[in-house]
Amino acid sequence: MDKRTKGGSLSKEQQLFYEREGYLVIENLLSEEEMLSVRQAMTGKVSMIADDLFASGLITDKLEGLPFQSRLAGLFESLTDKHFLKYGRGWRDRLPGYFELMSNPNILDAVESLIGPEIFASPVYNVRPKVPKVAAGAVPWHQDKSYWPGSNANPVITVWISFVDATLDNGCLHIKPRTHLSQLLDWHNEQYSGTGYTALHEHQLGDIETLALPVKAGTAILFNDRLLHMSTPNESDGVRWSVDLRYQPTDQDPMLNHGIGFLARSSKYPNRVATLEDWLAERMEHQARQ
Template identity: 75%
Template sequence: MSQQNLGSLTKEQIDFYNEEGYIVLPNLLTEKEMIPVKEAMMTKVSMIADELFQAGLVSDKLEDRPFPLRLAELFVDLTAEDFLKYGRSWRDRLPGYFDLMTNLKILDAVTSLIGDELFANPVYNTRPKIPKVAAGAVPWHQDKSYWPGANANPVITVWIAIVDANEVNGCLHIKPKTHRKRVLKWYQEQESGTGYTALREDQLGKTNTVPLPVAAGSAILFNDRCLHMSTPNNSHEVRWSVDLRYQPTDQDPMLDHGIGFLARSGLYPERVARLEDWLAERPERAKDY
């Protein structure tokens, strides 16, 4: 099927993405569409609150605190190590994440760029960037440094702001047109204890840096060679975001990273994974459903 007739992006948007290596889709999702993913995040926060409480690290689970504040306040008197026990990003199989990964607006946008045989890459992250934890800031890198051997190209990252992201709470920054670069030699960052892949200052070249502050519900799509980073969270709230990834179905499923799933197929729509499949770590719909 020809790509031109598929998807939701305009020709101008597709041209911009191809030229610049990224595109911002402001307010792609409504508050209502983000309810399931926020519920999943809140479920995880409640689980962490229970653990902290049982371990005697907090005396109040802060059950009534609003979504952007609760996790930040739970850790306000604890250390970065206490926080990083739960990981810098989460990849739980909670229904709210699947709901987001199969959102039609997201799939339509990605379809515009790579067609309608879409595989949801196993690398997806829920990011609770909390104030003061250095590991929240992500150094300059290319996503492809996380799967250098995979033949999956292109992989499209769909980064979604679940709350407003700005220069105070550490929004994404990108270097336009760097998707044309080869995969640069990276090192593994040690300071924050996260093992992020990182590039040295002298590898960044002269390309200008574009900060991408966006409102909650906005999406930023970028190519996996595009240089990007995010700054520390200097606010007192959590900068909640999710980064999802999609690629054409004929590319490497990257089993080393987990099990992705068939998210859309014009050729085999009956094989598209449902929630039950994803929860059971099946990449496609089970035959007997």
């Protein structure tokens, strides 16, 4: 299949599908090796949470022998939503594994096919541990753009990646194709989970059929920031681990009110592309030492 002459890894058919439907599923975008550093970062965070829960007297066993997919679920099995939300509904720790993920050439090649080679990695990235029986795990119908309604950041591409198999049982992503063609809808903050997620009312969803997207680990789902989407509760025994990253052209608003993003790729200014050292220091671009 032909690829765009301007670069990128997506075929013309894939690009047209994304433009028409508002999303694209790319299977096996990341290998097990490429996911390893991210899983290690997640594992380190879980260990820090276990230490904190243990020190607070909320647990008596850190469950260090449990595997990646089930340890966090075990830690919160006898605790409440409030205990879980102490650590946030999504994590944005500046850990090397996350920078390595956001800078992954396979991801940037796919994004380049859609917005060109001048790519800014948004500060709005989230590590999502969807824990069984925790209300914060279920995300209501919404548009990502509701989180930056005053921004001119459009198009913003979300790259959602599952680090375990995402299934109907553990709360995979659900979308409404082609809804990205509408404007930002009026939204409200939901009240049931304690998270304040932006949400839409049932009557705003229209009659477009909902599409569930169960995927294997390492699969990426790219979608437009106006696409209606949600995820269901986790009814399994393990954690549904995912990460949602966001990318936009460099001439758009960097959304500084959400944090510090970074220049991830540039054909015009390759010497300005941020390094791990820059990102850890919260610099948007590379600054050569004098």
